[in-house]
Amino acid sequence: QSALTQPPSASGSPGQSVTISCTGTSSDVGGYNYVSWYQQHPGKAPKLMISEVSKRPSGVPDRFSGSKSGNTASLTVSGLQAEDEADYFCSSYAGSNNYVFGTGTKVTVL
Amino acid sequence: EVQLVESGGGLVKPGGSLRLSCAASGFTFSNAWMTWVRQAPGKGLEWVGRIKSKTHGGTIDYAAPVKGRFTISRDDSKDTLYLQMNSLKTEDTAVYYCNTENRGSFDYWGQGTLVTVSS
Numbered sequence: 001q002s003a004l005t006q007p008p009s010a011s012g013s014p015g016q017s018v019t020i021s022c023t024g025t026s027s028d029v030g031g032y033n034y035v036s037w038y039q040q041h042p043g044k045a046p047k048l049m050i051s052e053v054s055k056r057p058s059g060v061p062d063r064f065s066g067s068k069s070g071n072t073a074s075l076t077v078s079g080l081q082a083e084d085e086a087d088y089f090c091s092s093y094a095g096s097n098n099y100v101f102g103t104g105t106k107v108t109v110l
Numbered sequence: 111e112v113q114l115v116e117s118g119g120g121l122v123k124p125g126g127s128l129r130l131s132c133a134a135s136g137f138t139f140s141n142a143w144m145t146w147v148r149q150a151p152g153k154g155l156e157w158v159g160r161i162k163s164k165t166h167g168g169t170i171d172y173a174a175p176v177k178g179r180f181t182i183s184r185d186d187s188k189d190t191l192y193l194q195m196n197s198l199k200t201e202d203t204a205v206y207y208c209n210t211e212n213r214g215s216f217d218y219w220g221q222g223t224l225v226t227v228s229s
Contacts, residue, residue: 001174003154034214038155045207045222046155051215089155093214097171099157101147 004102022090030071034093119223132191132208140186148204
């Protein structure tokens with residue numbers, strides 16, 4: 001199972017928006033609405049930010065939103081804040097009781 | 111408050127074995143689908159495997175790289191998840207996280223435990 005493809009890095013100034021892509025295949029991202037996104041600060045455990053493509057868990061700011069088109073999912077962070085600087089990983093159900101994660105994107109707030 | 115606390119990590123030689131534990135609290139463990147996810151130093155996340163709740167058959171699934179070497183189990187009387195790792199390889203070096211799985215996402219994470227496989 002190959003990892004989902006994410007850009008290595010993304011950046012934006014405070015208040016701006018940044019969008020991260022997550023590209024898979026019809027066997028994972030394109031085949032199921034079980035795409036999720038995780039934020040990870042250095043030395044910390046990942047935190048769920050988006051589930052089922054676009055659902056925000058309780059406590060996650062509405063600045064975070066998710067979407068999907070075909071085999072590509074996206075995470076948008078609007079109104080960037082300093083604390084949003086972190087690594088972001090996508091994940092998708094890949095069928096046959098298997099999951100695959102993305103390669104990860106480092107978001108820098110300029 | 112949901113808490114997941116992993117333990118059992120450490121340094122082990124290639125070919126050796128190690129057993130990780132994950133103590134859960136703050137939710138009904140017996141109803142939860144539980145997973146293990148690992149992260150090699152400086153690398154991305156990798157799904158290791160999952161065990162469903164007994165009411166859903168207790169089915170266990172593994173990622174290809176660990177199938178036949180790793181065994182996931184649970185003790186619902188102790189609210190504890192386990193990962194038995196045998197025939198360890200240097201590429202198994204990683205921080206191992208236990209998680210709850212809910213509708214295709216991993217909603218709660220432990221702090222992780224580091225496993226280092228080196229001679």
